[in-house]
Amino acid sequence: MKRAAGWLALAGGGLALAAGLAxxxxxxxxxxxxxxxxRRQLARQSQLPLTDDALRVLLCGTSSPLPRPQAAKACTLVVAGGRLFIVDIGPEAAENLALWRVPTPRVEAAFLTxxxxxxxxxxGELNMQGWAQGRMRPLxxxxxxxxxxxVAGFNAAYSFDRQYRNAHHGEGTGRLPLAAGVMTAHPADFVTPGDAPSGRTQIVYNQGGIVVTAIETxxxxxxxxFSYRFDYKGRSVVITGDTVLNAGLTRAASKADxxxxxxxxHHLQNILAAEADAAGQTTLAGVLRDTSRYHINPVEAARMANQAGVRELVYTHVAPPLVFGFLKTPWLRGVSAERPEGVTIGEDGMLITIPLDGSPVRFDQLKG
Known part of the structure; x- marks a missing residue:
């Protein structure tokens, strides 16, 4: 038996060598x-279901400004009625969308917090990728x-790029029309810059049964x-953007799924700041400490979820970065006492499915 196994191993090695040489x-x-x-790559289908049986949320960027491997900056995608919507689009997020084969030409609109x-x-990359892959209208x-x-700044920055791509691929073919390669701004007018936040809201999108409400935070x-609330066929998701705990946002998130x-x-961020100080990186240390004044902490977010009566709380824009899995324990310190269940730390590629029939929320993971 040993001799036969040896001959088989030798034969296998020979075949591998022959294949390598060929x-x-x-x-x-x-x-x-x-x-x-x-052929195999092009045959890959999008991992994102578009069927009209659920409101879906895809975390396409869960990192804070501090870098973390395998995590893009702030980005959340919402799917409702076969339509795609983006809330924020930070660095590296467009690459995630491409790796997951998300059909960016079908992105209906982007909402910036x-x-x-x-x-x-x-x-700019979200806009360019959607246009270059077939979108025939402005974003x-x-x-x-x-x-x-x-928006005007991004349109200007990409103006040469649009002209180049149109010249390469579009002239005389109808592909990549210049008029479709730009973005159109729809600024909300219900809040004046500099006003003290009071939790005002305004519906900013209402089409095909999908209602998007901007929430002053x-x-x-x-x-x-802004934060944004998406409502579709009795199901809902609220995406906070950056915020501190406040009554207006809590009200607007009422009964969200x-x-x-x-x-x-903040306790971990302050340790990071102290280490930056000790390393002589005083500017970074000061910035790290300042952030605690304008970001909500995990316990406060859990309290808001409880007060609003939401089914599931999902953390994103996670700071400081959890570069090791065991750091989730100190990061979540105090959360279980506030909210023992219905709490999840988001990861890039996490797909949250909110069935339209009211059944339990499901969590899956897309792969690059």
Whole structure:
């Protein structure tokens, strides 16, 4: 038996060596291997269900501005009635969408909570990718006052790119029309910049049974800043953006099925700041300490979820970064006493399914 196994191992090694040599020296073998790989990749379908049996939420970026491997900056995608909506689109998020084969040409609109770079950094890429893959109209973008300036800036920054791509692929073919490659700003007018937040709300999108409500929240000195509530066929999700605990947001989140809330564990952030000070990185240390003034912590988010009566609380924009799984324990310190169940720390690729029939919320994970 041992001798037979030895001969089999030797034969297998010989076959592997022959295959390796064939690949090294045969153009036909190289091209065949590449074609097989391309065929397999192109046959991959989107992992995102678009059937009209649920309201779906995909976490496409769960990191704070501090980097974490395998995590993009702030981004949440909502699917309702086969339509796709993006809430914030931070750096690295567009790459996630591409890896999961999310059909970006079908993104109906983008909603921006505010204009920090980690929430808008890939707005231009989202727009360009959707257009380059077949979107035939401008991308609608909704957000607070000042949105016109932000959208105009991205449109200007990508103006040469649009011209190049149209010249490469569009002229005379009807592909990549220049008029479809831009974004259109729809700024909300119910909040004046600089006003003290009072929890005002306004419906900013109402089509096909999908109602999106902008919620004035408190991220001062950023003002105005929004959260968004999506309602569809009796199901709902609220996405906070950046905020502190406040009564207006709690009211607006009432009875939502899922609350996707940013959160920062201030006690860990302060330890990080102390270590930055000790390393002589005083500017970073000061910035890290300041953030506790304008971000909600995990216990407060749990309290808000309880007061609003939501079914599931999902954390995103997680700070400081949980680079090791065991750090979830100190990050969640005190949460179980406030809310023992219905709490989840979000990860990039987490798909939250809220069935329209009212059955339990489901959690799945997309793969790149």
């Amino acid at each position: 690949f090294q020296f045969s153009h036909a073998v190289q091209d065949g291997v590449f074609a097989a790989g391309a 505010h204009f920090h770079s980690d929430h808008i950094g890939e707005l 609608d973008v909704y957000g607070p006052a000042g949105l016109e300036t932000v 408190d991220h001062r000195p950023v003002a105005p800043a 899922v609350l996707v809330s940013e959160a920062q564990a």
